[in-house]
Each structure stands twice: as C-alpha cells, then as structure tokens.
Amino acid sequence: MKESQPSAIYLKDYKVPPFLIDKTELTFELDEATTVVTSKLHMRRNPDSTENTAPLVLDGGEDVKLVAVAMDDYVLPSGEYQLVDNQLIITATADNFVLTCETLIEPQNNTRLEGLYRSSSMFCTQCEAEGFRHITYYLDRPDVMSVFTTRIIADATKYPVMLSNGNEISRELQEDGKTSVVWHDPFPKPAYLFALVSGNLEVKNDTFVTQSQREVKLQIFTEAHNIDKVDYAMEALKRSMRWDEDVYGREYDLDIFMIVAVDDFNMGAMENKGLNIFNSSCLLASPETTTDDTYLRVEAIVAHEYFHNWSGNRVTCRDWFQLSLKEGFTVFRDQSFSADMHSDTVKRVEDVSFLKTAQFAEDAGPMAHPVRPASFIEISNFYTLTVYEKGAEIVRMIHTLLGAENFRKGSDLYFERHDGQAVTCDDFVAAMQDASGVDLTQFKRWYSQAGTPQIRVTDEYDAQSQTYQLTLQQETPATPGQPTKLPLHIPVRLGLIDESGNALSVSSSGHVSDEHLLELTEAEQVFEFTQVATKPVPSLLRGFSAPVKLSYDYSSADLLLLLSSDQDGFNRWNAGQQLAVNELNTLIEQAVAGETLSLTSNLVEGFKSLLQDASLDPAMVALILNLPSQAYLSELAQVIHPNAIKQARQYLKKQIAESLQADFAQAYQQHQVTGQYQAEAKDIASRSLKNLALSYWLESGDDAAKQVVVAQFESADNMTDQFAALSIAVHHGHDKADDLLDAFYQQWQNEPLVVNKWLMLSASREQEDAIAKVTALMEHEAFDLKNPNKVRSLLGGFGQNIAAFHQVDGSGYQFLADQILVLDKRNPQIASRLCTPLTRWKKMAPELSVKMKAELERIMANELSKDVYEVISKSLA
Ligand code: ARG
Ligand code: ZN
DSSP states (O other), rough: OOOOOOOOOEEEGOOOSSSEEEEEEEEOOOSSSOEEEEEEEEEOTTTTTOOOOOOEEEOTTTEOOOOOOEETTEEEOGOEEEEETEEEEEEEOOOEEEEEEEEEGGGGGGOOOOOEETTTEEEEEEEEEOOOOOOOOOOOOOTTTEEEEEEEEOOTTTTTEEEEEEEEEEEEEEETTTTEEEEEEEEEGGGGGEEEESSSSSEEEEEEEOOOOOOOEEEEEEEGGGGGGHHHHHHHHHHHHHHHHHHHHOOOOEEEEEEOOOOOOSEEEEEOEEEEEEEGGGGEEEEEETTTHHHHHHHHHHHHHHTTTTTTTBEEEGGGGHHHHHHHHHHHHHHHHHHHHOHHHHHHHHHHHHIIIIIIIHHHTTTTTOOOOSSEEEGGGOOOOOIIHHHHHHHHHHHHHHHHHHHHHHHHHHHHHHTTTOOOHHHHHHHHHHOOOOOOOOHHHHOOOSOEEEEEEEEEEETTTEEEEEEEEOOOOOOTTTTOOOOOEEEEEEEEEETTOOOOEEEEETTTEEEEEEEEOSSSSEEEEBOOOOOOEEEEEETTOOSSSEEEEOHHHHHHHHHHHOSSSHHHHHHHHHHHHHHHHHHHHHHHHHOOOOOOSHHHHHHHHHHHHHTTOOOHHHHHHHHOOOOHHHHHOOOOHHHHHHHHHHHHHHHHHHHHHHHHHHHHHHTOOSSSOSHHHHHHHHHHHHHHHHHHHHHHOHHHHHHHHHHHHHHHHSHHHHHHHHHHHTTTTTHHHEEEEEEEEHHHHHHHHHHHHHHHHHHHOTTTTTHHHHHHHHTTTTTOTTOOHHHHHHHHHHHTHHHHHOOOTTTTHHHHHHHHHHHHHHHHHHHHHHGGGGGGGGGHHHHHHHHHHHHHHHHHHHHHHHHHHHHHHHEEE
C-alpha cells in the first residue's frame, strides 16, 4: 500500500492559470538510448489571474530527468527551484521571461504509451490528456494555448520521416551527419494536441481542394508493408472534409493534413493538430483482411479525428471536466456523417444498441458520472461511454429541440464566438440558446446529473370525444454521490398508429400532424391529443429521441404491429428487440428456476414474416433477427445470472432456427453478393443478412449448412465472409471448428490485425478447459503483452466467454485480476480498462458476486496506479 492514496480534483476548484505560454520552442534530439528535449517557453503572468505572486509550477513525470533549467539567460542553481511530486516549482519569477529546460527521456522504456514512445521501428507521441508532461516540464492543461515550433534532430538513414504539427519550414543536414527538421504550427494550441512522429515510413499522397479553392496536401504514413491498405482511409478523409464544409460550413485551415498509423496505441486515434495519429486497427483496410464493421469504423474514426480540427482544436476545452464539449459534439458529428454516407436508420440502431448496452451499464455502476464530471482522480478514466456517447446524445437532443436550421446557426455562433479559445460546455449551450431563442436552462441538467432517466408512460383513449391522453412520469435513479435528482428536459418524438398500422394524423396543442415532439420537463406531465379517430398504438421515443429507459405496457400484438408497420424504422427495430427481450426474460426466469424452457410468444411468426418481406432493408432484418446480446440482457437484469442468460439465448436461437430452417437456407442463397467487394451500404446489408441466416441455418442442425460454412470459409474473397464463416463454426459447435481456426491462423499469421481477430475468437470459444486455453494463448507467438490491441483482443474475447469467465469457483475472475496486476506496472490506462467487467459485481448472482468482490479486494491490496486505484476503490465503495 502507498503511504498516501491518490486524491481527487474538483471542477469547483478551477482557477485560470497564473502563467501563460505565448510561444513554445522545442528541440528533440532523437536517439534509441536517451532523447534530449530542450524547451524554450516564452512565458508571462496571466493578467486574468488574481494570483499575481503565485510561484511557477510546471508539470512533469517520474520518467523525465531534469538536466538544467534557466530563466532568460540565468541558469538556476539547484537552490532556486524545487522538484516535488513530479512538479518543477520556481518561486521567484519575473512577469515576462523565457524559461529554458533541458530534460532527458527514454522513449524505448516508455511502456505507458503516453508522451514520446517507440512503436515498432518508429518514435511517436500520445499527449492527450496529460501525456505532454512525460516529455518535458510544462503547464500541461488545455487552457494554456501556445504557438509551437518543433525541431527534430535524428539520423535520417534510420528515421527519414520527421513530422510534427503545422508546416515544415526547414530541413537541413547537420555537420554531425544528422538531419534537422523544423515544423511550425501557426495555430495556438494546448500541449495535448502536440505530436511528433519519426521513422522509416512510406507515404501515400493526395490533395483536397477546399470550398475557397485552397489546395491542401493530404498524406497518410505507415510502415512499408501496410501502405497498400490506406486507400480507403484517404477516400474517407476527403469525404469528411467535404461533408464538414457542406453541413457545418467548416473549412480546413492548414496547407497540409497528415495521418500516421502506429501499431501500439492505447486508444483508437488522436486528433493532434495537422498530424493525426491512429491505432493501425482504426486506419488500415483491405477487402481480404478487413471486415465490413471495421471498414465502417475506419471511416467513422477518420471523420471523427478530422472533425476535431474545429470541434476540439480551433475551439478546445477549458479543463478536462469539459471533455464532452469536444468529444460529445464530435461523436454526434461523426454519427451524422456516417448516417449520411450509408443508412441513417441502420446507423441509429447500431449506435443506440451500443449505448443501451454499454453506456447504460456504466450509468448504473460504481463509476457512473455526469457527462461533465464534477471530480476525478485520473482523467484517463473519464474517456468513457458517458462522456462520448451520452455526450453525443445530449448534442442530438439539442439538435432535435432546435431543429436543423437553428442548430446550424448555433454551431456557427459557437465557432465564431470561441475560435482560438478554451471553453466550457456552458459556452456551447449558450451559443445554441442565443442563436435559436430556445431556452436551454433546464436542459443543462443533462450535463451535471448522472444516471439513466426512466420514463413511465400510461395512456387513456376516449372514443366519444376522440381524445387520447398520454401521461409521462420521469425519474432518475440515485448514482454515487448524487442521491436525489431533478426532472430533466426530455424531447419525446412520437406518432400514433391505428390497428391496421396506418399513421394517425392527430392534433396536439393545436398542431395537426402524424408526428409530434413532446417536451417533458416535469416529474409528471399529461399530453392530450384530439381528433384521434380510433384507439391508437403509440410509437414512442422515435429515433430514440432521448437517452432514457422508456416503459409502456405493450401487448405482444402491439409490438408485432409496430414491428411490421411503424413509419419510423428505428421503432420497428425497437419493437422487434422488445419482443425478443420479453421472450428471453421469460426463458431466463425458467432457467434460473431450473424449469424446462419453453416459448410463450409468437416471436417466431413475427420473424418469419420479416424474412419474407422483400420490401425491407436486409440490414434492418439482420439487426432485428440478431437476438439481444448477453451484455444487453445483463444490463436489463436486476440480478445477473450469466449462465441462465446464455442458456435462454441458445434455446431461443435453436427454436427459431429449427422452425425457420428453410427460410434461413433460402435467405442465405438470396442475399449472396456478386461482383467485386465494396464496403458500401447495399452490399454490407446483404452480407449481414446472409451471414446471420447462415448462423441460424447451421444452428438448425441441417448437415447441408455444415458444408456451406466450410465452403464459404474456403472460397470467400473477403474477410467479412471468411471471418463470419469461422465465427459461426466456432460458436455453433461445428465439428471442423478446430481445423478452420488452424487454417485461418496459418493463412494470416503475417497480418497482425487479422491475427488479433483470431486471438479474440479463440479466447471467446466456449469449451471445458477454456481458461487453460486462454492461458496457453498468452504464451503463443501471436500474443504480446506490450501491444494494447493484442491484450484487448485476448482478454476482451475471454470476457465474452461466459462459461469460462464466470466459473463458479472464481477462477475466471482470478485470471483477469492477475492480468490487471501485471499490466498495471506497464500500462495503467490499459490495466484500468480491463477492470470494467469486475466493477459490475454488485449486480451478479450472489455466488459469483462474492468471488468478484474478493478479486477486487485482492487487487486493492497492491500498490496501484492512480488509474486502477480509482476504478477499484470506487467499485468497492
Ligand atoms: N481525443 C481522442 C479521440 O477521441 C482520444 C484520446 C484518448 N486519450 C486518452 N488518454 N484517453 O479522438
Ligand atoms: Zn474524439
């Protein structure tokens, strides 16, 4: 145990920085053993600060070694500065001065992957949130914005490519044979947006002409063997640049935009000014090695990081509590972009399904926090689904309440008011409110209140007066530190449909339409509709207009009606999902009670008509037929019985498969895609339905399907189909599963991103000795504990392996806890993310809950990073 435990910092304690840094000049002498970093910081006291005698306090890291520090030209003797808790403190300062620091760092020993580190053969950086302090002493906070000039000195035979932010302004050969390259970024930025890359890299070049006819040079860099996999990302980048001009009026600002792919990266990607750095898993794509899902992910992340150039870089966050200012808004932007590129209904279903599964679970767990957290111990722990996905839902609700036109006025005003500034979520909302005239005062509670609101809906129809009343009650459950909640301002989109599925045009507050937007602002509110010709079935919360849990007592017949006829495609999916959830919950109860499982609804008939309805988008059919996931059912459960959930899902899948065997066999044939592989909505839709049909077909026990799986595996010309066949074989007990897994590894052993998929699938395979198998995989040549993608694949796959992970003797939990402790010494961010499954212990069935808790307590007894300490201590609180 540490003598003192890490402590929290609070939003309410925010103060403007006592010093500012107008210019930052950096020199990196890159070297395999020791890299020398020299910084010249042009500093002055902040006129807006009241602390005008405060000492200068610069952030550093335990891995930064201070060699010398000078103020203007005066080298400070050791008595004139202090090093305390990784901070450099200088008490006596002038009002204006240049601070020069020389520091030594060892990128090759940097296993946290924050700051400057080595990944394969190159040097690269990750500075968000607080990585820059692992490079040199600095005011490492986002409200200190500075103009950076960066000199990189390296051996150009080993590291010919030397990149940083902005424009390259000089490149020269030095007398010592090294090359010195200088980059200058004219846009002031916080240190978290700094980047440096150097290595022996290949480049793909392109250009983009902006709306004002400026030509921007586009470059994507990778190691030589990957350069043939960047074409898709390049096209996605150009689409993003055009879309941001068309939809938001935002033009790119520098003359060059660069992206670099690196293999070792803690997260997905990073929006460093003019020099985005990507996890190669989020950038590289080729038909043979990349699945449809990953294609879409690459496109979305390229767009996301590009969009940050305005929502994040030109306008940034004042402090890290405001993280959702840039992340929520940028996720909303990338979601809208993907919807425009493909199908908006499919995109919405996928996003909502993810939100309801993972963000709702976070909101109900010990790490629940508001979209704008009030405190944290380690900011890296707050790059969460709440800040990102729920944050995007908040922006979407503003869009819904204002309408597209006013929303655009609001975003224009936001960028105009705050260009070049570091601002808050309140500033964002104020711009939206001022531009539209819509009062968002109460709405702002969404930023400060954690937890998923629950809305209960009841209704009453009066045939005589043709009036229909809906009563909505809202309540948000208590979350850690927030025992009581206030009513939120919730937009509820809805329509009413009659018994044959037609939209009813009805009047609400004098407005006649077949769709209405209710604004729920009170704990309980009644909404009245007139001119309602027949008793309606309400289609509520269309398009998932708010991130809430809505309940209404639908009969199966109502849900079948919505499933087949709702005008809102999203709600058709939702009705199908609800039918399946109801059926599964009954089966889960039967399984928990040890009863024989049997179906109680007409779900199968509903699914049959979906399969036969040629007017439907195959992607939507696949989404509806894909049974609610184990994770989603766990989120919904009061008490989680993992094996009962698994049993119920398997049983239902088998029943559907057997009843509709012929339909699935036919759907498989019908939705074959011919012609060259394209990652485009229509083909993706067909492949998703075809492969879903194949999994049911195999589950039905038809021998013909067994052969089809093997044939598809062997003859597929794209990874989507090959990997689908493999996964189906592995998860449906195909007798050739072992052979196929081996063949797959043999075929792809030199493609690390494909090998990661193999690791994940192998680790998730349910078999008797699964823990031993996973332990063996950790020793496999394909595994590497240093690489976050491999750790995520293997341990992520293991987490989905219900029987193994939830062993009643606790050995699955113990295995994960062991890995967390090992990884925490190397890479706290990765270790902390691995804790998530264990944080759900309070909801687990009692016999599992005690075992999980015991592992949390065992972890807690060690000396931990701030990252893991925060998650574990809050989970046990
Ligand atoms: N800003 C990046 C993005 O969302 C993510 C950076 C995450 N960094 C971290 N240390 N958690 O695009
Ligand atoms: Zn982002």
